[in-house]
Amino acid sequence: MGLLTDLRSSISRATSSLFAGTEPKRIGIYGPPNAGKTTLANRIARDWTGDAVGPESHVPHETRRARRKENVEIKRNGKSVTIDVVDTPGVTTKVDYKEFLEHDIEEDDAVRRSREATEGVAEAMHWLREDVDGVIYVLDSTEDPFTQVNTMLVGIIESQDLPVLIFANKIDLEEASVQRVSNAFPQHETVPLSALEGDNMDEVYDKIAEHFG
Amino acid sequence: MPEVTTDDDAGDGIQIDMISAERMEGMRTMEKIRLILDGVHDDNIVILEDGLDPDEESKLIERTMSEINPDGFTGIEIETYPGSDGGDGGFLGRLMGSDDPSKLTVIGPANRIETLHKDETLISTLVTRR
Numbered sequence: 001m002g003l004l005t006d007l008r009s010s011i012s013r014a015t016s017s018l019f020a021g022t023e024p025k026r027i028g029i030y031g032p033p034n035a036g037k038t039t040l041a042n043r044i045a046r047d048w049t050g051d052a053v054g055p056e057s058h059v060p061h062e063t064r065r066a067r068r069k070e071n072v073e074i075k076r077n078g079k080s081v082t083i084d085v086v087d088t089p090g091v092t093t094k095v096d097y098k099e100f101l102e103h104d105i106e107e108d109d110a111v112r113r114s115r116e117a118t119e120g121v122a123e124a125m126h127w128l129r130e131d132v133d134g135v136i137y138v139l140d141s142t143e144d145p146f147t148q149v150n151t152m153l154v155g156i157i158e159s160q161d162l163p164v165l166i167f168a169n170k171i172d173l174e175e176a177s178v179q180r181v182s183n184a185f186p187q188h189e190t191v192p193l194s195a196l197e198g199d200n201m202d203e204v205y206d207k208i209a210e211h212f213g
Numbered sequence: 214m215p216e217v218t219t220d221d222d223a224g225d226g227i228q229i230d231m232i233s234a235e236r237m238e239g240m241r242t243m244e245k246i247r248l249i250l251d252g253v254h255d256d257n258i259v260i261l262e263d264g265l266d267p268d269e270e271s272k273l274i275e276r277t278m279s280e281i282n283p284d285g286f287t288g289i290e291i292e293t294y295p296g297s298d299g300g301d302g303g304f305l306g307r308l309m310g311s312d313d314p315s316k317l318t319v320i321g322p323a324n325r326i327e328t329l330h331k332d333e334t335l336i337s338t339l340v341t342r343r
Contacts, residue, residue: 093274094288094323095281111283118278125275129268146331148291152270159267 024071024082025212028132030124030157032149033060033090035138036169040195041087044208045069047201053087059103061117063089066127074205081213086132089120091153128156134163134212137185141168141176141192145184154185163211166190167204172197227258227340234263242269246276253289253322254280258340264293264318288323292336 029037041053053069055062069085095117100110128135135157139145157164165188168181172194182190191207193200230252237245245265250273252259265273273289281288294317319326321340330337 091274092288093277093291095278096287096323097283114281114283118281122275122278125271125278129271148293148328148331151293152267152274152291156267156271
């Protein structure tokens with residue numbers, strides 16, 4: 001980490017804060033593949049703008065480019081907060097095109113998807129270092145949250161001094177354990193929700209307004 | 214890089230590179246990442262006495278992604294002690310009586326290393342041969 005990089009980063013953040021009153025904050029939706037990031041981004045965008053952000057799928061790495069929905073105005077308790085929602089590709093340390101074959105995808109398409117997925121993860125990391133003002137970290141609450149990728153990502157977010165909310169998604173599923181997610185990251189607030197079913201979205205919007213407003 | 218296996222039968226074994234904190238100390242970020250990824254590309258398991266900082270981890274992920282190709286390299290598996298959150302310094306920190314967030318880190322090729330179990334006191338890993 002060079003002095004110039006630090007300086008550039010400081011200038012970038014100082015510039016951002018100068019315009020904080022006029023520009024919406026860019027809130028990155030991060031998390032591992034298949035946690036429901038795009039479903040959440042679509043839920044937020046549809047609730048407040050009527051439009052979606054991108055296609056949802058059970059196939060991992062469906063989102064292979066960061067997508068931004070600008071000027072999402074969330075109104076809570078007489079106040080409003082305007083954010084840009086940035087839906088990012090699921091972060092991982094490995095991508096094997098053979099995994100796509102298990103989802104009835106042809107080999108050529110699988111190779112292309114894996115190549116795009118790797119570019120997408122790299123792009124997501126770049127956004128995290130340079131271009132977001134806050135992070136919603138989405139976890140599938142039916143899965144073990146104690147993974148190295150989650151630990152690393154939350155560590156990277158903390159090192160950037162970014163405000164972060166942990167969202168324990170998919171609470172509509174029987175195997176969901178919100179407690180397990182809270183135990184994994186006790187230093188951050190965990191908000192349970194089902195982005196798919198729209199469960200607990202009032203609290204989700206309260207917390208977004210509180211943390212990123 | 215220190216090589217544990219140097220005899221003629223090395224191709225049948227698994228090479229483990231244990232890299233001291235001292236060796237990494239004077240390196241720039243990209244030098245560290247290159248050292249790690251060159252080892253992993255050679256199918257070695259790389260163990261860092263003192264792991265990477267969050268910014269370096271971020272760049273390691275980014276660099277790893279750019280080197281994945283369908284014909285061979287599928288990425289890395291990585292495990293760290295203690296967690297990146299620093300927390301109370303983990304068992305190593307407590308052992309040393311400090312909050313130093315230094316973290317033992319194990320990195321290997323994704324297609325050869327699989328974490329079987331991880332908790333606060335144990336990482337159990339399966340390493341397969343080629």
